[in-house]
Amino acid sequence: MKKSLLLLSFVFSVLGLNAQSLAVHEMDTVLEVNSMAMADYGFSIDIKNTSATDADVYVRRAYHEMDCAFDSGYFCWDYCYGSDIDSSIGYINIQPGVVKGDFSGHVYSPTTGNSCLDSTRYVFFNGNDNSDSLSVWVIISAGPTVGTIELSVTEDKVYPNPVVNVLHIETQKSGAFRLFNILGEEVKRTHFVPGHNSVSVADLSNGIYLYSIDGSTLKRVVINH
Template structure:
């Protein structure tokens, strides 16, 4: 009997998140399931209000591309929402210092014989200030013998990779995105605002590039028109 290991891990980048009202308090760690039958498995994320005032918290699914189709397409917050709804209609009020464990996301156990990867993103946000938010990326990687679910909270996210004509950059704070070719020459510099940013790379040749945000560690991105 083939078994699939679903691994949920949490990585928090503290810099730039201190002004936010919301933080991940606790989440599932390891879940092992039988992947020989299609089954729905849920993972939970507990959200804490780290501010000094009440917060009405909504959640939305902001990025959802499921080529492997392992995501059962629903999440629960104040209510369980189907695959045709990406934003919660209602909210959950969280008082200062209080933790709420009402969120659950749902995936199917992988049964594929080939390897592939999917990503989706859940955003928890203050109903009175959309910029006061917390993003949780869910990456589902599956293969013929093992599958993993990785949850991460990061200060910035650059996708897709490879990119065709547009790079999407999600960041928690304002900053500067710089793109370099493999010779170390700067080819593009863009100022970022908190939240979602779109950077055109249509004028860049196909190939491997390096980027940094505010001089941080260089990371690789591929451009392939």
């Protein structure tokens, strides 16, 4: 099934005058989204350590302009950070020559129907030398007419992410929603009906959880009260 369209153009720049040890190994260049359908859209950036020594790599969101293509966003590195946090608290250790795919960036597309561009920038930097950094621009292009009607009416949608107290599920079929903690223990199970459903997570602790819909592939959601 073809997805709707969200173009992510990446432009790289090296910050600082010292030798750079970080490089982008692989990334998503095209992610499809439709500005008529509210959903969480993600992209990945794989980082490689090109130096001969270990690097403790942090990431921060250095620019986050949200005029129309998306209305909020979050990122995951050592942990998932909500839209109000721009810098990772922890780091990912990358050994010489090793590629890490721990990063994922996420944006929410509002149902505005707009055709427009927004942008955001992430900076990966070596905790042992802050001048050793890599800056990655992400240009986000959204439109209301791309994609297929079939996707808009059949794709299951679970939002928001991160979630505070109530998780919303939009689906065209009946089924079961299961939520697991990071230990793989089922912490919540509910049955849903076609249309809009709500699941309270107010009784659960903050953290990273995994969910599945009718036994589908596990996906990550962050609870942040």
